[in-house]
Amino acid sequence: MSTDRIPLVSILEARRRVAGLVERTACVVSPTLSERAQAPVHLKMEHRQTTGSFKLRGASNAIASLCGEERALGVVTASTGNHGRALAFAAAREGIPAIICMSELVPENKVSEIGRLGADIRIVGKSQDDAQREVDRLVADKGLTMVPPFDAEAVIAGQGTLGLEIIEDVPDAACVVVPLSGGGLIAGIASAVKTVNPDVRIVGVSMERGPAMRASLDAGQPVQVEEQSSLADSLGGGIGLDNRFTFSICRALVDEVILLTEDEIAAGIRHAYAIEREVLEGAGAVGIGALLAGKLSVTGPTVLVLSGRNIDMAAHRAIISAGEGEA
Numbered sequence: 001m002s003t004d005r006i007p008l009v010s011i012l013e014a015r016r017r018v019a020g021l022v023e024r025t026a027c028v029v030s031p032t033l034s035e036r037a038q039a040p041v042h043l044k045m046e047h048r049q050t051t052g053s054f055k056l057r058g059a060s061n062a063i064a065s066l067c068g069e070e071r072a073l074g075v076v077t078a079s080t081g082n083h084g085r086a087l088a089f090a091a092a093r094e095g096i097p098a099i100i101c102m103s104e105l106v107p108e109n110k111v112s113e114i115g116r117l118g119a120d121i122r123i124v125g126k127s128q129d130d131a132q133r134e135v136d137r138l139v140a141d142k143g144l145t146m147v148p149p150f151d152a153e154a155v156i157a158g159q160g161t162l163g164l165e166i167i168e169d170v171p172d173a174a175c176v177v178v179p180l181s182g183g184g185l186i187a188g189i190a191s192a193v194k195t196v197n198p199d200v201r202i203v204g205v206s207m208e209r210g211p212a213m214r215a216s217l218d219a220g221q222p223v224q225v226e227e228q229s230s231l232a233d234s235l236g237g238g239i240g241l242d243n244r245f246t247f248s249i250c251r252a253l254v255d256e257v258i259l260l261t262e263d264e265i266a267a268g269i270r271h272a273y274a275i276e277r278e279v280l281e282g283a284g285a286v287g288i289g290a291l292l293a294g295k296l297s298v299t300g301p302t303v304l305v306l307s308g309r310n311i312d313m314a315a316h317r318a319i320i321s322a323g324e325g326e327a
């Protein structure tokens with residue numbers, strides 16, 4: 001039988017475990033986007049989470065769930081950056097050794113940040129799959145515990161704590177819009193939100209350049225997509241052909257997946273900066289981008305999850321100045 005959601009009780013337990021380890025982030029109304037949508041639009045400011053993304057929630061819950069022997073041997077993961085950064089931070093905080101495996105496509109600013117957090121970094125191959133093979137070897141040979149970026153119950157339950165905050169802060173939400181890659185974030189949020197109110201629409205947003213979950217949902221099974229570079233680099237990578245949790249949860253609970261062009265993602269980053277005065281990475285800006293592109297049908301109070309801000313600042317400046325002169 002496949003999982004159709006993470007039990008609410010697991011998400012509540014995760015909240016207890018990570019209390020004091022992750023920030024409860026604000027949820028604020030955007031007057032400009034609300035006017036445009038003709039409905040209240042709330043921004044969940046999760047890009048302000050410690051380490052710059054929501055990934056600290058899942059990583060902290062996974063670390064807090066380890067037994068004594070697992071803590072002594074340490075943890076390992078493959079990551080496009082934000083999960084690696086979060087895991088390195090969460091492990092270091094508890095004095096647990098961490099090895100982070102990543103592909104050559106990961107931007108330099110993310111690599112150096114993880115190094116500063118004290119993790120051991122392994123750069124392997126040109127894809128997430130290559131990095132994952134190194135993880136598998138370290139698990140088999142050295143007995144390290146793998147903490148995957150999305151496809152594990154403890155990780156999804158940790159991300160689900162963000163859904164609990166949305167339920168509390170916007171109890172009348174009609175729609176929650178979530179950046180979507182491997183699906184840990186949306187699976188956690190959807191599990192929490194739809195258990196409390198099944199009528200809330202859950203919308204995922206990915207980029208046209210390599211939308212692994214959307215392609216898999218369309219195919220009815222996990223499929224591989226070609227990994228391409230994108231402004232939303234945190235949304236790159238596959239969902240795993242042996243996906244255990246996120247594919248079936250997304251199939252059960254996600255109502256729609258919107259795809260954005262690179263220009264639409266850039267417009268989201270620019271709006272966040274110029275109007276909301278927030279620095280977002282591409283993945284964090286796709287909810288705003290979807291709304292601005294007219295791809296999101298808004299039928300009531302809507303929450304856009306701003307998932308991260310870890311963008312190279314030179315790249316950010318280039319995106320902002322490329323849009324100068326636009327309305």
Ligand SMILES: *Cc1c(COP(=O)(O)O)cnc(C)c1O
Pocket residue numbers: 053054055082083149150179180181182183184185186234235281283284307308309
């Ligand atoms: C990882 C990540 C996502 C996607 O999360 P999944 O759980 O893989 O769907 C979105 N935004 C940011 C900033 C991320 O780091």
